[in-house]
Amino acid sequence: MRTSYAVGVDVGGTRIAAGLVERKGRIVKDNKTLTPKAGPFAVVDAVIELVEEVSAGVHSSEIAGIGIGLPAQIDFLRQSIEFCTNLPLAGVDVRALVMSRIRHQVTLDNDGNLAAFGEYRYGAAKGARDFAMITLGTGVGGGLFVNGEPYRGSRGLGGEVGHMVVQMDGPPCPCGGTGHIESYLGRAALAVEGQKAAAAHRGRQILEEAGGEVSAITAEHVVLASHKGDEAATAILMNAGLVLGRALVGIVNVLNPKLIVVGGGIGEACPFIVERAAQAIAEEALAGRRDVQVIPAELGNDAGLLGAAALAFDEHDSREGLHR
Amino acid sequence: MRTSYAVGVDVGGTRIAAGLVERKGRIVKDNKTLTPKAGPFAVVDAVIELVEEVSAGVHSSEIAGIGIGLPAQIDFLRQSIEFCTNLPLAGVDVRALVMSRIRHQVTLDNDGNLAAFGEYRYGAAKGARDFAMITLGTGVGGGLFVNGEPYRGSRGLGGEVGHMVVQMDGPPCPCGGTGHIESYLGRAALAVEGQKAAAAHRGRQILEEAGGEVSAITAEHVVLASHKGDEAATAILMNAGLVLGRALVGIVNVLNPKLIVVGGGIGEACPFIVERAAQAIAEEALAGRRDVQVIPAELGNDAGLLGAAALAFDEHDSREGLHR
Numbered sequence: 001m002r003t004s005y006a007v008g009v010d011v012g013g014t015r016i017a018a019g020l021v022e023r024k025g026r027i028v029k030d031n032k033t034l035t036p037k038a039g040p041f042a043v044v045d046a047v048i049e050l051v052e053e054v055s056a057g058v059h060s061s062e063i064a065g066i067g068i069g070l071p072a073q074i075d076f077l078r079q080s081i082e083f084c085t086n087l088p089l090a091g092v093d094v095r096a097l098v099m100s101r102i103r104h105q106v107t108l109d110n111d112g113n114l115a116a117f118g119e120y121r122y123g124a125a126k127g128a129r130d131f132a133m134i135t136l137g138t139g140v141g142g143g144l145f146v147n148g149e150p151y152r153g154s155r156g157l158g159g160e161v162g163h164m165v166v167q168m169d170g171p172p173c174p175c176g177g178t179g180h181i182e183s184y185l186g187r188a189a190l191a192v193e194g195q196k197a198a199a200a201h202r203g204r205q206i207l208e209e210a211g212g213e214v215s216a217i218t219a220e221h222v223v224l225a226s227h228k229g230d231e232a233a234t235a236i237l238m239n240a241g242l243v244l245g246r247a248l249v250g251i252v253n254v255l256n257p258k259l260i261v262v263g264g265g266i267g268e269a270c271p272f273i274v275e276r277a278a279q280a281i282a283e284e285a286l287a288g289r290r291d292v293q294v295i296p297a298e299l300g301n302d303a304g305l306l307g308a309a310a311l312a313f314d315e316h317d318s319r320e321g322l323h324r
Numbered sequence: 325m326r327t328s329y330a331v332g333v334d335v336g337g338t339r340i341a342a343g344l345v346e347r348k349g350r351i352v353k354d355n356k357t358l359t360p361k362a363g364p365f366a367v368v369d370a371v372i373e374l375v376e377e378v379s380a381g382v383h384s385s386e387i388a389g390i391g392i393g394l395p396a397q398i399d400f401l402r403q404s405i406e407f408c409t410n411l412p413l414a415g416v417d418v419r420a421l422v423m424s425r426i427r428h429q430v431t432l433d434n435d436g437n438l439a440a441f442g443e444y445r446y447g448a449a450k451g452a453r454d455f456a457m458i459t460l461g462t463g464v465g466g467g468l469f470v471n472g473e474p475y476r477g478s479r480g481l482g483g484e485v486g487h488m489v490v491q492m493d494g495p496p497c498p499c500g501g502t503g504h505i506e507s508y509l510g511r512a513a514l515a516v517e518g519q520k521a522a523a524a525h526r527g528r529q530i531l532e533e534a535g536g537e538v539s540a541i542t543a544e545h546v547v548l549a550s551h552k553g554d555e556a557a558t559a560i561l562m563n564a565g566l567v568l569g570r571a572l573v574g575i576v577n578v579l580n581p582k583l584i585v586v587g588g589g590i591g592e593a594c595p596f597i598v599e600r601a602a603q604a605i606a607e608e609a610l611a612g613r614r615d616v617q618v619i620p621a622e623l624g625n626d627a628g629l630l631g632a633a634a635l636a637f638d639e640h641d642s643r644e645g646l647h648r
Contacts, residue, residue: 161578286397
C-alpha cells in the first residue's frame with residue numbers, strides 16, 4: 001500500500017524536532033521541544049509525545065513509519081546505539097521503547113547520515129550518486145552516498161566526517177581524540193577562538209555580542225560579529241574554512257565525490273567557510289578536484305527531519321516490495 | 325566462453341611486471357623489466373613485449389584480456405590517465421596504443437586499486453565486502469572495496485589513501501600537497517628521517533647499511549638497520565606506524581571498514597608499522613575501532629599483477645554476460 005506520510009524526528013543535544021512529511025518532502029505539520037536532561041526515558045517520552053502531536057488526526061494506515069535521527073553512532077542492521085557523546089543513549093533500545101507505545105515501524109539512523117539523506121532526496125544533493133555531506137554544528141558530523149545509496153560502512157558506524165585527524169598535535173576533540181575536524185570547527189572550538197581574540201583585545205564586536213563578558217562568548221557571537229565586519233571574527237571563520245578544506249582534501253582524494261554539501265547551523269550561517277574550503281580543495285587535491293563541487297546545504301534545520309522521513313518511506317517501501 | 329587465463333601487468337616507477345594468471349590466481353609464467361625512461365612510447369613498448377612473452381604459446385581464445393595497473397589517477401569509465409607523478413603518461417591513451425598491437429581487450433586501473441583487487445580475490449581480504457587497502461612503497465597509495473565491489477568514486481579517481489592531510493603544517497608531499505600520509509611514509513620521507521638520524525650521530529647501523537655515506541641512506545637502509553636492532557631506525561619506523569594509524573582513524577570513522585590491509589614493499593617489510601597503526605586506531609577511533617582488523621597484505625609484489633588479472637577476468641565475464 002502506498003502511504004502518504006512519514007514522521008521524521010531529529011533528536012539533537014539541545015532540541016528535538018518532529019514533522020509529518022509528505023512523500024514529496026513537504027512538512028505538513030511540525031513541532032519541537034527542548035531535549036530533556038533527565039535521562040534516556042525522558043528523551044524517549046519526548047519523542048513519543050512529538051510524534052503523537054504531529055500525526056494526530058491522520059489515520060495510521062496513511063503513515064509509512066517513523067524515522068529517528070540521533071547524534072550517535074548506530075549499528076544500522078541491529079538498530080543499536082553504540083556511541084553517543086552528548087546524550088545518555090548508548091545501549092538504550094530506543095527503537096523498541098518507541099515501538100512499544102506507537103503502532104508504527106521505527107528506524108534509527110545517525111543524524112549526519114539523515115541530513116545527507118534529506119539533502120539527497122529533497123535538497124542540494126538531488127541526483128548526486130556519490131557525495132559527502134558535512135554538518136557543522138555543536139559537533140561536526142556527516143554522511144556519505146555511494147552509488148546512489150546511503151553508505152554507512154560495514155556495521156553502519158561510518159560517515160563520521162568530523163573525526164578525521166587533520167593535525168596530529170592539534171587541540172583535543174570532544175570525542176577523546178586529538179586534532180580532529182571537530183577540534184577546530186565544533187561550536188566549542190570556535191567559541192574558544194573568539195574568547196582568545198577578545199582576551200587579546202582583538203574582536204571588539206565579538207565581545208560586544210557577548211555583552212562584554214569574554215567567558216560568555218559563543219560560536220554564534222563570532223558569526224554575528226563577522227557578519228558585522230569584525231576582522232578578528234572573520235579571520236577565525238576563514239581559518240576554520242581552511243582547516244575544513246584541507247581535511248576534505250582527504251575525502252576528495254579517497255572518495256572522488258561529485259559533490260560535497262556543507263550544512264549544519266554554522267555551515268549555513270557562514271557561506272564563506274564553504275567558499276574557503278572549496279578554494280583549499282582546488283589548491284591541494286589531486287585530479288578529483290576538477291570533479292567536485294562544494295556547496296552549501298539547502299534544507300537548513302529541516303535536513304535531518306526530512307532525511308528521517310525519507311528513510312521511513314524507503315524502509316516502508318522495501319518492506320512492502322515497492323520500488324521508488 | 326569461459327577463458328582460462330588473463331594477463332596482469334603492473335607498471336611501477338622502477339619496474340614493470342607481467343604475468344599469465346589462471347582464474348584461481350596461480351601465476352603460470354611471469355617476467356619483468358626495468359621501466360624505460362625514454363618517454364611514454366617506450367613504456368608502452370615494454371608493456372607489449374612483456375605481454376607477448378608471458379602469453380606466448382597460449383591460444384588467444386584462451387585469454388580473457390589484459391589488465392594494466394598504473395601509478396596514476398585514471399578516469400575508469402573513459403580509461404584515460406588524468407594524473408601521473410612518476411611517469412610521463414598523463415593524457416597518453418595507453419589502452420588504445422596497446423590494443424592497436426595486441427588482439428585482446430585491455431583495461432587500465434590505478435595500481436593501488438588493483439592491489440586491493442588482488443588481495444580481495446586471492447589474498448588477505450578474501451570475502452571482505454568493505455575494506456581499505458593502503459600500499460606503502462615509493463608512494464603511498466591504496467584502494468577501497470564497498471559492498472563487495474571496488475569503489476573508485478564518481479570518475480574513478482578515488483582510493484588515494486596516501487593523500488589525506490594528517491598534519492596541516494607538515495612536510496611537503498611529492499604530489500604538491502602538504503602534510504599528507506605520503507609526506508611521512510613514502511620512501512623519500514623515510515630516507516630523510518634516516519639521514520637526519522645518521523647526521524645527528526644516531527642510527528649507526530643505518531649509516532653502515534649505506535656504506536657510511538649519509539646522503540646515500542634510503543628507506544631500505546632504515547628497514548634493514550631496524551631489523552638488526554638499531555634503535556634510531558626502529559624509532560623512525562614506529563613513528564611512521566603511529567602517523568599511519570592516526571591517519572587511518574579518519575578512514576575508520578568515515579568508512580567503518582571491516583578490514584584494513586597494509587601492503588607495499590615497506591608495509592610488508594615492517595610488520596610493526598602495521599601493529600603500531602592498529603594500536604593507534606584502537607586508541608583513537610570511534611565505535612568502528614571494535615570492528616576493524618588491521619592486517620598485513622599477503623600477496624607481496626604480486627598483488628598488483630594479480631589484481632590486474634582479476635580485473636581482466638571480471639571485465640571479460642561481464643562483456644560475455646557471465647557471472648562470477
